[in-house]
Amino acid sequence: MFNLYWADERGLPAGDRGASYGDGLFETVRMHGDRGVLLSRHLDRMVRDAGRLGIPIALTDLRKACTAAIDRYLERFGKADAEGGWVLKLMLTRGEGGRGYQPSVGARPNLMVSAGPMPVLPASSGVIADFSRVPLTVNPLLAGIKSLNRLEQVMAAREINGELYEVIMADSAGSLVEGTRTNLLLKAPDGWVTPPLKSLAVAGIMRQWVLERLRARGESVFERSVSIADSMGSHCQGLFLLNSVVGVVPVRRLAGQDLPVDDGVATIFNPLEMLE
Known part of the structure; x- marks a missing residue:
C-alpha cells in the first residue's frame, strides 16, 4: 500500500525521494467525465514500471486511488466542456528514507494525485x-x-x-x-x-x-x-x-x-x- 496525497491539500514530505532524486514515475491520463482514455493501460504501465524500479504497488490499490480521484475532481473539472474533458495525474515515488542515494529497505511509497483542465488541442491541420x-x-x-x-x-x-x-x-x-x-x-x-x-x-x-x-x-x-x-x-x-x-x-x-x-x-x- 502507499501513502495517498492530494495536490490541492498539501505537498509531499520534505524527505520524499521523488523530490530529492527523481526516484519515481508518473502517469497523465485524459479523462472524459468519470472515465479515462486507455486508463487500464496507464495503470498497468505504472505498476509494471514501478516493479522495474523496485517500488511495490498493487494494481487494486491504484484503481481505488483513481476512483477516489474521480469522486474528488469530477465536479470541479469534469464539467469543463460538453465532453467533460480533464486531465488526471498520478505521481508515484519510492517514499521517504535512506541516506543519500541508497533507499531504505521497506520504504512505503507515496502517491501524489492531481487534476486539471484539458489543454488546448492542436489544430487538425498540423x-x-x-x-x-x-x-x-x-x-x-x-x-x-x-x-x-x-x-x-x-x-x-x-x-x-x-x-x-x-x-x-x-x-x-x-x-x-x-x-x-x-x-x-x-x-x-x-x-x-x-x-x-x-x-x-x-x-x-x-x-x-x-x-x-x-x-x-x-x-x-x-x-x-x-x-x-x-x-x-x-x-x-x-x-x-x-x-x-x-x-x-x-x-x-x-x-x-x-x-x-x-x-x-x-x-x-x-x-x-x-x-x-
Whole structure:
C-alpha cells in the first residue's frame, strides 16, 4: 500500500525521494467525465514500471486511488466542456528514507494525485516543430519508463517558443528518438515507421495503441531508426506526434520545411472510443 496525497491539500514530505532524486514515475491520463482514455493501460504501465524500479504497488490499490480521484475532481473539472474533458495525474515515488542515494529497505511509497483542465488541442491541420539542440541519452536499464527524471526534456522544452509546438530530440548517433512530450510516427513508402522501443525515454501509451491499430488494419509497421533525412526527405509522406492527452498530431512544418499532412492515422483516433 502507499501513502495517498492530494495536490490541492498539501505537498509531499520534505524527505520524499521523488523530490530529492527523481526516484519515481508518473502517469497523465485524459479523462472524459468519470472515465479515462486507455486508463487500464496507464495503470498497468505504472505498476509494471514501478516493479522495474523496485517500488511495490498493487494494481487494486491504484484503481481505488483513481476512483477516489474521480469522486474528488469530477465536479470541479469534469464539467469543463460538453465532453467533460480533464486531465488526471498520478505521481508515484519510492517514499521517504535512506541516506543519500541508497533507499531504505521497506520504504512505503507515496502517491501524489492531481487534476486539471484539458489543454488546448492542436489544430487538425498540423503543427510546427523543429529539431532540438539537446541530445537525448537513454539508459538501457530505464528505457521506456516514464520516470520523474526528465531534465533533458526540460532543457529541450526551453527551446519551444512562438509558433513551435514541439522540438524533436535525437540520440548521440543523430537518430531521432522522440519529442519532449511526444513519440514519433513516420509515414514512409514501405509503411509506418517509429523508433525502436529500446531507444525511447518514454514508451508512450498512445504510441503502442496506434501501432496495434495500424497492424490490425493490415498495414506495415516497422520499429527502426529514423534519421533527419527520413523525416524531411522526398520519401516522407507524413510525420506524427503521439501523446496520450492530445492524441495523434500531424506535423505540417519541420525546421522550416513544409511536410505532407496525411490523415491516415487521424481517422483511427477517437478518444470517446477508448474510454474505460
